[in-house]
């Protein structure tokens with residue numbers, strides 16, 4: 027699959043045919059910086075490489091041309107899937123300098139086209155719900171997440187998760 031885009035400022039293309047992550051021309055330090063600066067999350071580059079390597083589908087957006095920076099990754103996303111029923115999309119990130127130019131949409135659309143499952147889930151970062159609404163995602167009324175203590179406290183503080191109500195019958 028090949029998707030490309032062009033805006034007034036940049037040309038870019040989606041790369042989704044990576045079969046061997048060790049052979050891929052990916053600068054994981056730069057990926058870590060992209061996610062930290064997006065901003066999404068700060069994680070060590072080796073952890074990013076491991077997570078992408080273990081994912082079912084991965085996609086990157088590279089600059090096709092621009093002031094000698096052709097090939098630089100300016101967007102990334104990944105998904106894990108059972109290949110049949112369920113998948114989840116994770117870590118959709120676009121370089122802060124290239125947002126709102128259709129790159130996030132291209133990444134998610136690319137993954138959706140390749141996942142071929144009945145249901146695709148994701149959790150939105152704070153304030154990004156509108157982006158997923160625009161892409162056709164619907165809000166789940168019955169979703170639950172099990173978080174490790176650190177991420178749990180952080181998500182609670184951001185209002186992204188809430189404790190069950192006393193009766194436990196939210197729906």
Ligand SMILES: CC(C)(COP(=O)(O)OP(=O)(O)OC[C@H]1O[C@@H](n2cnc3c(N)ncnc32)[C@H](O)[C@@H]1OP(=O)(O)O)[C@@H](O)C(=O)NCCC(=O)NCCS
Pocket residue numbers: 064065066117118119120121124125126127128129130131132149150151153154155156157158160
């Ligand atoms: C969220 C993010 C991935 C969106 O990528 P992007 O390339 O800026 O978005 P696009 O230009 O493809 O936008 C697609 C559509 O969503 C809309 N949109 C983008 N960001 C939005 C936001 N924060 N709120 C509401 N709508 C938004 C756009 O206006 C566009 O709508 P349209 O096509 O109907 O005109 C990007 O802003 C980002 O990386 N943010 C930081 C990291 C992050 O929060 N990632 C999400 C993890 S869950």
